[in-house]
Amino acid sequence: MTDPGPAFSRLFARELPPPAPRWTGFPTHNFVGGHNDPTLIPTRALAEAAIAVLERNGPTLALYNSDGPQGFRGLRELVVRKVAGRAGITCTADDVLITAGSGQGLELVNQLLLDPGDTVLVEQFSYAGAIAKLRRRKVNIVEIPLDADGLRTEALARILEDLGRRGIAAKYIYTIPTVQNPTGSILTAARRGELIAIARQHGVPIFEDECYADLIWDPDVPPSLYAMDPQQVIHIGSFSKTLSPALRLGYMIAEWDIMRRLVACKREADSGTGALEQMIVAEYFSQSFDQHVGTLSRMLHGKLDVMVEALEKEFGTAVEMFRPKGGIFLWIRLPDAVDVTKLVKPAADAGIAFNPGPEWACNPQGAKSYMRLCFALPSKDQIRDGVAALARVCFEETGIPARSANVRRAAAGQSG
Numbered sequence: 001m002t003d004p005g006p007a008f009s010r011l012f013a014r015e016l017p018p019p020a021p022r023w024t025g026f027p028t029h030n031f032v033g034g035h036n037d038p039t040l041i042p043t044r045a046l047a048e049a050a051i052a053v054l055e056r057n058g059p060t061l062a063l064y065n066s067d068g069p070q071g072f073r074g075l076r077e078l079v080v081r082k083v084a085g086r087a088g089i090t091c092t093a094d095d096v097l098i099t100a101g102s103g104q105g106l107e108l109v110n111q112l113l114l115d116p117g118d119t120v121l122v123e124q125f126s127y128a129g130a131i132a133k134l135r136r137r138k139v140n141i142v143e144i145p146l147d148a149d150g151l152r153t154e155a156l157a158r159i160l161e162d163l164g165r166r167g168i169a170a171k172y173i174y175t176i177p178t179v180q181n182p183t184g185s186i187l188t189a190a191r192r193g194e195l196i197a198i199a200r201q202h203g204v205p206i207f208e209d210e211c212y213a214d215l216i217w218d219p220d221v222p223p224s225l226y227a228m229d230p231q232q233v234i235h236i237g238s239f240s241k242t243l244s245p246a247l248r249l250g251y252m253i254a255e256w257d258i259m260r261r262l263v264a265c266k267r268e269a270d271s272g273t274g275a276l277e278q279m280i281v282a283e284y285f286s287q288s289f290d291q292h293v294g295t296l297s298r299m300l301h302g303k304l305d306v307m308v309e310a311l312e313k314e315f316g317t318a319v320e321m322f323r324p325k326g327g328i329f330l331w332i333r334l335p336d337a338v339d340v341t342k343l344v345k346p347a348a349d350a351g352i353a354f355n356p357g358p359e360w361a362c363n364p365q366g367a368k369s370y371m372r373l374c375f376a377l378p379s380k381d382q383i384r385d386g387v388a389a390l391a392r393v394c395f396e397e398t399g400i401p402a403r404s405a406n407v408r409r410a411a412a413g414q415s416g
């Protein structure tokens with residue numbers, strides 16, 4: 001018998017997302033999403049930070065937004081010090097808005113700039129959450145081609161000229177310049193300069209998403225786009241990847257003309273970001289940011305090496321890997337004959353979850369043989385076992401990869 005649903009389901013608004021399935025727990029081999037490494041959550045230090053801030057600031061929990069609608073001043077000051085380092089940004093706590101994860105930053109920028117029918121430029125492969133939010137707002141997504149050095153600026157210039165000829169003014173350029181999601185590239189310094197010049201020439205704002213920028217293998221990276229031109233750029237970042245996605249903390253940096261609009265939009269969206277987690281993160285990271293992020297990055301790099309090795313062993317020449325320059329994901333491509341969307345169900349039945357490429361692409365059809373694997377959550381042994389299990393499912397569904405190391409695979413039930 002089919003479930004008739006609640007009596008008022010006929011009253012639901014027209015444009016809802018599909019209903020959520022009931023949550024049945026995490027899969028055994030979990031390569032999806034942006035989870036962190038559980039062994040590197042500094043639980044004792046966070047507990048000590050919680051006690052310290054509660055003893056010092058506890059009574060302020062009686063107020064909504066005790067430091068104003070932009071968030072806890074201590075955390076905004078921490079963001080100012082942090083981005084003054086590698087990102088090269090000069091700003092004050094008044095230029096920072098603390099958000100409930102950087103996902104809220106994406107929503108706020110969309111709310112600020114987009115109406116249905118608008119045009120937005122997005123990297124060919126990009127964060128699925130950002131693409132989904134744009135689709136729900138019914139905007140036209142125009143893809144910017146990528147290569148190993150990030151978005152291709154000469155192609156961007158051509159696209160903007162073509163749009164201009166057709167009388168279309170793009171609302172913003174969304175880019176993840178430092179450790180691109182999903183490809184893991186870092187936009188070169190030369191291209192950063194070109195991107196800003198092109199954006200200025202066409203009067204299009206740049207929306208810079210620096211979710212993974214602190215988790216890099218080589219610290220010698222170019223300054224952020226916001227540092228190069230604060231008037232042309234809105235900048236967002238997150239504590240999800242450097243510390244914990246469960247704490248739900250991110251931030252936005254923008255000049256006051258934009259900031260005051262973002263603050264107004266956020267006040268409509270919520271009644272403030274959770275104060276206790278803001279205080280705890282400010283307390284802990286004031287002492288330990290460099291040390292924590294250094295340890296985490298080294299650990300992640302080690303796990304990436306294990307994943308690359310496991311993929312080489314299990315998939316051999318059948319896999320093309322786009323080795324990231326930091327972060328938590330490996331973007332891979334399988335032969336054209338493999339449609340990864342057809343692997344999702346059999347993989348799930350075998351306890352494996354991966355992110356299918358089409359969800360990370362402006363043009364889903366063009367990414368049907370790609371997948372994204374997160375290496376942060378599983379242990380090194382779990383990575384090896386999970387990749388072997390994934391290769392087996394792929395072989396059983398498609399005949400690819402035919403070998404594991406130099407041993408020819410046999411279909412289930414066959415020997416030899």
Ligand SMILES: Cc1ncc(COP(=O)(O)O)c(C=O)c1O
Pocket residue numbers: 033034100101102103104127129176181209211237238239240245248249250
């Ligand atoms: C590029 C990018 N931006 C933003 C987010 C949102 O993250 P959060 O809301 O946890 O900060 C993610 C999450 O994976 C992401 O990959």
